[in-house]
Amino acid sequence: MPNRVALVTGGARRVGAEIVRSFALRGYDVVLHHGNSPDAAAMLAAELRSAHNVRIEIVREDLADVHAPAQIVAAALRAFGALDVVVSSASVMMTHTFDAVTPDEWVQTSAVNLRAPFFLMQAAARVMRDGGVIVQLSDHLAFEAIFPHLIPHQVTKSALTQLVRATASAFAPRLRVNAVAPGLVLPPDDLSDDTIERFLRDVPMGRRGTPLDVVQAIHFLVDAPYVTGIVLPIDGGRHLRR
Incomplete structure (x- = not known):
């Protein structure tokens, strides 16, 4: 029986790479998408092919390109002939004060964080096998407005939440379509230690999250056949303070 097939966007680095690893560990063949990380993608693919005896197909596409989602799905079908799980991990987070955001930055953030996930779902839904699962990576900032220098990111992740509900229906x-909304897992490099410490005061679990926390939540949603249309907070209980 052929392996199940997972497609992960933004799968070469950070949390995306851990998501790719987790599917390979479970015996999936994986389509590893990246935008501009060819060396990291190649190293990860070589590692997983050797360790888990699975097939890894690397696809490089710029998600700001309107044609990229359809091309990624087409590459998955050429490589494996089927598609069972799609995880949209890729996103951009530009940090600017409100008055410094440019129209081009707004368009790029919207294109990668919102338009690309929609059209990736549209293309994937046409070819996925029955019982397939789509998981979006949202963000706790979809529900908070605490960082005024991240407004485009917050707005697009908030819209992504509604997109999950609409497409699940x-x-x-x-x-099935669901999302996870991580809290503080891998913070931006420009986030100071003092800011992180203040943030964690409102996290009941008292710590930062880890990529494993996110990965476990994704696989819960993949494995739960009666769950659709939810956004699962992976934030150590921070949502309780809102």
């Missing part, structure tokens, strides 16, 4: 019962 549209695709049911053949496919």
